[in-house]
Each structure stands twice: as structure tokens, then as C-alpha cells.
Amino acid sequence: MGLLAGLTTTRAIRRYRDEPVPAEALRAILFAATRAPSGSNRQPFRFVVLADGPNADAAKRLVGDAARRIWQTKQHTDGYDRADAEPASPRARLARTMRHYVDTFEQVPVLILPCLVRYREPTLMEGASVYPACQNLLLAARALGYGGALTGFGLAVDAELRALLDVPEGTVIAGAITLGRPAGQHGPVRRRPLAELVYGETWGEAPAWAIDPPGTTFTAAGPPNATETRSVPGPDAGAGTAG
Amino acid sequence: MGLLAGLTTTRAIRRYRDEPVPAEALRAILFAATRAPSGSNRQPFRFVVLADGPNADAAKRLVGDAARRIWQTKQHTDGYDRADAEPASPRARLARTMRHYVDTFEQVPVLILPCLVRYREPTLMEGASVYPACQNLLLAARALGYGGALTGFGLAVDAELRALLDVPEGTVIAGAITLGRPAGQHGPVRRRPLAELVYGETWGEAPAWAIDPPGTTFTAAGPPNATETRSVPGPDAGAGTAG
Numbered sequence: 001m002g003l004l005a006g007l008t009t010t011r012a013i014r015r016y017r018d019e020p021v022p023a024e025a026l027r028a029i030l031f032a033a034t035r036a037p038s039g040s041n042r043q044p045f046r047f048v049v050l051a052d053g054p055n056a057d058a059a060k061r062l063v064g065d066a067a068r069r070i071w072q073t074k075q076h077t078d079g080y081d082r083a084d085a086e087p088a089s090p091r092a093r094l095a096r097t098m099r100h101y102v103d104t105f106e107q108v109p110v111l112i113l114p115c116l117v118r119y120r121e122p123t124l125m126e127g128a129s130v131y132p133a134c135q136n137l138l139l140a141a142r143a144l145g146y147g148g149a150l151t152g153f154g155l156a157v158d159a160e161l162r163a164l165l166d167v168p169e170g171t172v173i174a175g176a177i178t179l180g181r182p183a184g185q186h187g188p189v190r191r192r193p194l195a196e197l198v199y200g201e202t203w204g205e206a207p208a209w210a211i212d213p214p215g216t217t218f219t220a221a222g223p224p225n226a227t228e229t230r231s232v233p234g235p236d237a238g239a240g241t242a243g
Numbered sequence: 244m245g246l247l248a249g250l251t252t253t254r255a256i257r258r259y260r261d262e263p264v265p266a267e268a269l270r271a272i273l274f275a276a277t278r279a280p281s282g283s284n285r286q287p288f289r290f291v292v293l294a295d296g297p298n299a300d301a302a303k304r305l306v307g308d309a310a311r312r313i314w315q316t317k318q319h320t321d322g323y324d325r326a327d328a329e330p331a332s333p334r335a336r337l338a339r340t341m342r343h344y345v346d347t348f349e350q351v352p353v354l355i356l357p358c359l360v361r362y363r364e365p366t367l368m369e370g371a372s373v374y375p376a377c378q379n380l381l382l383a384a385r386a387l388g389y390g391g392a393l394t395g396f397g398l399a400v401d402a403e404l405r406a407l408l409d410v411p412e413g414t415v416i417a418g419a420i421t422l423g424r425p426a427g428q429h430g431p432v433r434r435r436p437l438a439e440l441v442y443g444e445t446w447g448e449a450p451a452w453a454i455d456p457p458g459t460t461f462t463a464a465g466p467p468n469a470t471e472t473r474s475v476p477g478p479d480a481g482a483g484t485a486g
Contacts, residue, residue, distance in 0.1 A: 001245065001246045001247075002244065002245065002246065002386070003244045003245065003246050003248075003249035003250075003382060003383075003385065003386040004244075004271065004275060004383055004386040004387070005246075006246035006249075007246075007275040007278060007279075007379050007382055007383055007386070008274065008275055008278045009278075010278075012280055023450075023451070023452035024452070026450075026452055027437070027452045027453065027454065028247065030437065030440075030441045030453065031251065031437055031455065031456065032247060032250040032251055034434050034435075034437060034440045034441065035250060035251045035252075035253075035432050035434060036250075036378060037255055037378075037381075037392075037393065037432075039395065040321070040465050040466050040469070041434075041462065041464070041465060042464050042465035042466075042469060043434055043435050043440060043464045043465070044464075045440065046440055046441070046442065046446075047440065047441045047442065048442045048443075048446065049441060049442065049443055049450060050443075050444065051443075053443070053444040054444070055444040055445060056444065078283070116367075119465075119469075122367065124359075124365065124369070124370065124415055124417060125370075125395050125398065125417065125418055126367070126370070127367065127368075127369070127370015127371065127373070127374050128370065128374045128377070128393055128395075128417070128418060130370075130374075131370050131371045131373075131374035131375050131378070132374050132375065132377065132378035132381075132393075134371070134375065135279060135280075135374070135375035135378040135379065136250050136378065138280075138375075139246060139250055139382075140246075140247055140250055142246065143245070143246040143247040143250070144247070149280075150280065150371055150375075152282065152368050152371075155368065165444075165445060165446050166445055166446040166447070167446050168446065172367055174367060174368065174371070175368060175371060189278050189280075191277050191278060191284075191286055192277075192286050194270070194273065194274055194277060197273075197277045197286060197288065197289055197290065198273045198277070198289070198290045198292060199289065199290070199291045199292065200291075200292055200293075200294075200296070201293065201296040201297070201298040201299065201408075202298060202408060202409055203289075203291065203408050203409040203410050203411065204409070207266075207269075207292060208266070209266035209267070209269055209270045210270065210273065211270065212274065213274065219284065221284070221285050221286045221287075222283050222284060222285035222286070222362075223283050223285075226283070226285060226362075
């Protein structure tokens with residue numbers, strides 16, 4: 001898998017085969033994750049890798065319960081259950097995928113909690129010291145035949161997770177990544193047209209070169225009820241949902 | 244360049260050859276950047292790509308002035324100028340690289356401002372909707388023979404940049420990425436030992452598989468004056484400094 005191809009075809013994977021992720025794969029994936037840059041190379045990222053121990057089971061149950069509660073509400077508020085959805089539409093597919101994801105959350109092969117050790121007051125840029133490492137993690141998984149997704153479902157049970165895993169004061173849990181062997185496939189992800197996301201000399205004005213490659217397919221921004229400009233109806237079943 | 248190899252050998256590049264980045268390269272790099280995941284696939288990331296227009300020149304000057312002011316202080320407070328630094332030490336090399344970076348900032352071939360369109364109150368996780376795209380951008384540059392670095396120097400002139408580029412209210416500038424043809428080389432990056440960054444069932448306890456590959460070289464966490472545990476003295480000249 002080439003580097004450039006990997007970047008453009010790594011989808012959020014939420015359906016996993018019932019297979020463990022071997023230690024050698026986890027080592028290579030976490031090694032790649034920790035090669036990511038961070039502010040002043042402080043490497044404030046930490047990864048709690050929860051596969052099959054008692055804490056792993058308890059953590060998956062905590063996040064799974066939160067995920068089911070949150071998705072129950074979100075599918076209504078975000079419009080995934082809108083009556084006008086064709087069963088074959090990307091929106092309906094994503095709704096089915098998310099339902100399966102939350103209903104079987106306890107069976108995800110590996111749950112990884114990326115954490116950030118704070119050394120100063122929170123800033124927007126502190127995310128630049130943990131989320132590039134999360135992206136490296138998901139891309140490395142792709143390189144080795146695995147896949148995953150970063151979700152925010154765990155934030156609802158932050159206190160419980162911190163207590164369970166002894167996460168120290170001053171360290172924040174920055175999300176929850178599920179990882180496993182994909183039941184489905186990776187492939188080209190769909191986004192808004194490049195000219196809507198990339199500007200040149202001035203805000204809102206795309207440079208002449210901001211043209212999607214031939215064959216690019218597009219998708220709307222966000223869930224059905226999102227207010228942002230949309231390119232084509234329906235969300236992208238293949239792209240990242242942080243939950 | 245293979246995907247996994249790219250993830251482990253992409254360094255922060257701060258010395259550039261005096262070459263423009265062609266439109267085809269920018270298109271491929273920004274296309275890859277915008278394939279990154281984001282929360283609910285809202286794609287709230289925007290990239291202002293500043294190459295050689297009048298606004299580009301003005302923006303580079305603004306960030307360059309800020310960079311020189313900030314580094315002037317930072318090299319003392321962070322200890323990069325400590326008298327005990329061997330001229331050949333990684334710390335001394337990084338200090339020279341940073342000095343050259345800020346002194347010649349106006350000559351960086353391309354300055355890219357990654358932005359985040361907010362749709363709700365700031366949360367830690369909002370960074371998960373823009374920094375994975377920044378990492379994709381830097382990795383795609385690597386794939387095409389370019390290199391870059393994400394810096395926070397621009398935050399000091401945020402108001403001036405917003406005014407110059409008409410960045411709308413509710414949208415935040417999440418950093419500044421410099422991009423160009425590397426004067427130096429990419430190569431393996433150095434980090435703390437894997438067992439210091441990756442835990443298993445409980446915080447602080449590394450799993451048995453958390454072993455760095457043979458030949459891995461390590462580095463300290465953060466600048467010389469950083470308080471975090473350090474593996475070997477001196478920062479990593481090859482790794483990311485968000486500034």
C-alpha cells in the first residue's frame with residue numbers, strides 16, 4: 001500500500017471480524033502512532049491499549065453503554081432515522097452501521113484510549129499533539145490490513161474510565177479508538193468538493209488548481225440535519241464519525 | 244514510499260530549497276489532507292494556501308515577525324541556548340534549524356493556514372476534526388518529495404491574519420503549516436521508548452509487546468528545560484515542533 005494511496009482510501013471501519021489483533025500488529029501500529037509530531041516534540045500522547053483483560057472488558061462495557069445511549073438520541077436529532085431515507089441510501093447504510101457498532105461495542109477486538117498529558121492550560125492547539133498520532137494509528141492499521149475509527153462516545157463516561165484505568169490528574173482522555181480486522185472494505189472516501197475546503201489568497205476563494213481528480217465522488221458535510229452547505233444529499237458511510 | 248514507512252520516517256522539515264511547489268503537487272497534497280476523518284464527517288477543516296500572492300507575502304511577514312519574537316524568548320526559556328550544548332548535539336542542531344527557520348520565514352515556499360469552522364462550543368475533541376487533516380497534509384507532502392512543519396507561531400498574530408484573509412467569525416485558525424522541497428532529508432524520527440508511551444490494562448504499565456524495533460534511536464520529551472521524564476538528553480531535531 002503506497003503512502004499517498006493510503007491517505008486517500010482509509011475509511012473509518014466500524015464492523016470487525018471476530019479476530020484478535022496480534023501483538024506484532026499492535027506493536028507496529030502503536031510504534032507508527034508514536035512517530036507523529038507533537039508540540040516541541042514533547043510527546044504528551046499516551047495510548048491505553050485495551051484488548052482482552054478485565055479492564056478491557058469493563059472499559060468496552062462503559063463506552064458501549066454510553067454509545068448506545070448517545071446514538072439512540074443522535075439518530076433522531078441528527079436525522080439519520082428520517083423517514084425519507086431510502087434503505088440503500090448512504091444515510092441509511094451509515095445508520096445501520098452505527099446501530100451495529102453501538103449494539104456490539106463490547107465485541108470490538110481492541111479499544112484504544114488516546115490520552116494527552118497536559119503541561120499548560122488547555123489551548124486549541126493541544127489537539128495538535130495527540131490527534132496526528134491518532135491519525136498515524138488509523139493509517140498504520142490500514143497498512144497492516146486492519147481498520148478503526150475514532151469516536152467521542154467515551155467522553156460521556158470519562159470519570160468512570162479514569163477511575164477504572166487510574167488515569168492521573170492533568171491527563172485527559174482525548175477519545176476512543178476501536179480497532180480490528182475489517183468486515184467491510186477500505187476504499188476511496190467521499191468528501192465535499194476540494195474547492196469548498198481549500199482557499200487561496202483569500203477566504204472562500206478557491207485557487208484554480210483546487211479541482212478533484214477525475215472519478216472523485218462527493219458527499220454532504222455532516223449528518224442529515226447538519227446546517228452546513230451540502231454537495232450531494234446523504235452522509236458518507238465511509239468517513240470518520242467521531243460520534 | 245510505502246504507507247507504514249512513510250508514517251515512521253516523516254520528519255518536520257524547516258529548511259527548504261528555493262523552489263516553488265507546483266500546482267499539481269498542491270492539489271494532490273490538499274486532496275489527501277481533506278480525505279482525513281472528522282467528527283460526523285462534518286469536514287469543518289478549511290485550508291488557506293498562501294504561496295506567492297500579496298496576501299501570501301503579508302501573511303508570511305506577519306507570522307515571520309511573530310516567529311522571531313517568540314523564538315527569541317523561547318530559546319532562553321526552553322534552554323536551547325544553554326551553554327553546555329555541544330555544537331554537534333541534537334539540541335544545538337535544532338537551535339540552529341529554528342534560528343534559520345524564523346530568520347528566513349518570509350522565504351518559505353508555501354504557508355498553509357488550517358482552519359476549523361466551529362459548529363458548537365469548543366471541546367478538546369474539536370481538534371480531532373482538523374489535526375488529522377494536517378497530518379495527512381504533511382504525509383502527502385512526504386509522499387511527493389516535499390516536507391513541512393506545523394507551527395503555532397501564527398497564534399500570536401491571529402487577529403492580523405484574520406483581518407488580512409477575511410477569516411469569518413466562528414472559524415478559528417488552528418495553526419500554520421510551512422511547506423516546500425526539503426533542503427535536508429526525511430528519515431526515522433526519534434521518540435521516547437514505546438513502553439513510556441503505550442500502556443496496557445492499566446495506566447503506566449506497558450504491555451509485553453511494547454518494544455521498539457531493533458535499531459530504534461530515542462530522544463527526550465520536549466525542550467531541554469522540559470520537566471517531563473527524558474530518555475536521553477537533547478531534543479529531536481527531526482521531530483515536530485508546533486512552536
